[in-house]
Amino acid sequence: MNREPVVIPEKIYFKIGEVCELVDVQAHVLRYWETEFPQLAPQKNRSGQRSYRRRDVEISLRIKELLYDELYTIAGARKKLQNEIRENGKSKNGEAEHVQSVSSDPGLFDEDIRLDTGSHPASSLTDEGRDALRSLGSQLLELREMLKTTQTDEASEHLRNY
Numbered sequence: 001m002n003r004e005p006v007v008i009p010e011k012i013y014f015k016i017g018e019v020c021e022l023v024d025v026q027a028h029v030l031r032y033w034e035t036e037f038p039q040l041a042p043q044k045n046r047s048g049q050r051s052y053r054r055r056d057v058e059i060s061l062r063i064k065e066l067l068y069d070e071l072y073t074i075a076g077a078r079k080k081l082q083n084e085i086r087e088n089g090k091s092k093n094g095e096a097e098h099v100q101s102v103s104s105d106p107g108l109f110d111e112d113i114r115l116d117t118g119s120h121p122a123s124s125l126t127d128e129g130r131d132a133l134r135s136l137g138s139q140l141l142e143l144r145e146m147l148k149t150t151q152t153d154e155a156s157e158h159l160r161n162y
Helices: 016-023 027-036 054-069 074-087 096-103 127-161
Strands: 050-053
Touching (some): 016 050, 050 127
């Protein structure tokens, strides 16, 4: 049962309905998977709505593949997913721990980066360092979007009170 690869839009976060469409399952199935797979843990905003990150969508797609295509049981799929994530050096928190370990590795930089000399910082990074910076940038954009959502929710609440 080879399925066509799913193209995940370039977004910072997804609502549960969007994830349901991408993964092609109903919302109650996603919510059930959240209880069974600790790796799938979308954030909730102040109003309690789930905000899925790209990593959550990828994990949901992999869970579906394990359960529907490879015919794993829930327990078997949970174990397989845990092993895959462990092998990739990632954890339940996505790439945050990987970025932290990469950024603390002194061997990532070929030379000291001096901003006042006019040297281009990207030229002295290894591929792993560039990937870590991209990941960090993505996480910062995600945080900014979450802050915007929070500020919008607070502003709406403030207006309702007056």
